[in-house]
Amino acid sequence: PLGSPGKKGAPVPTHGSLLWSPMLFLFSETIERRASLAISAHPSQLPPLLLSLEETSTYKRVEEAFHCKLKGQVVVDKKTLVELQNFQSPLAKGAFLRGSGLNLATGRFTAPVSGIYQFSANVHIDHSELKSKVQLRARDNIRVLICIESLCHRYTSLEVIAGLESNSKIFTVYVHGLLQLQAGQYTSIFVDNSAGAPITIQNGSDFMGMFLGI
Secondary structure, X not given: OOOOOOOOOOOOOOOOOOOOHHHHHHHHHHHHHXXXXXXXXXXXXXXXXXXXXXXXXXXXXXXXXXXXXXXXXXXXXXXXXXXXXXXXXXXXXXXXXXXXXXXXXXXXXXXXXXXXXXXXXXXXEEOHHHHHHOOOOOOOEEEEEEEEOOOOOOOOOEEEEEEOOOOOOEEEEEXXXXXXXXXXXXXXXXXEEOOOOOEEEOOOOEEEEEEEXX
């Protein structure tokens, strides 16, 4: 026959007991610290395909841009303001014509949308006739402008004034800057000859522009 049961022994520690809780806490903390160090030492990277797609998305297509050249020579008589027309798109590689804003025949670029546009022009001027016929005066100069709606004084325009004291037969006037256009407004190049004899604008003078943003 079995004897009477003895005294109950001490309870076996469980995961929730006071004995195990500090150990589990320290173990968990160590794991988290090691994981944090591993992430900082080896940051996760996107796959190459996803990276290339992400980088490509930051580059937006330029919808409106042009580079054109004057097709033939243009004579600007003394004391005359002339709008340059009759351009052509260069055949050489590197030239571009995007969008529908530019009219090559009129030399006018019409803004398809309202926004900020960048324009520049290189106007090559032959003033050999002027130098041979008249005595140059201090007030004799050439103005090259990029104007809005042909209203160079009513709207802001891009303008460079060049003297005629150059010893070269041909010299170049460079105009560059930004204009804010409303949809439907156009810009074009004007040459103002305030001297006492005609000058000739050389073919190959160029006009460039692009839409920067709203």
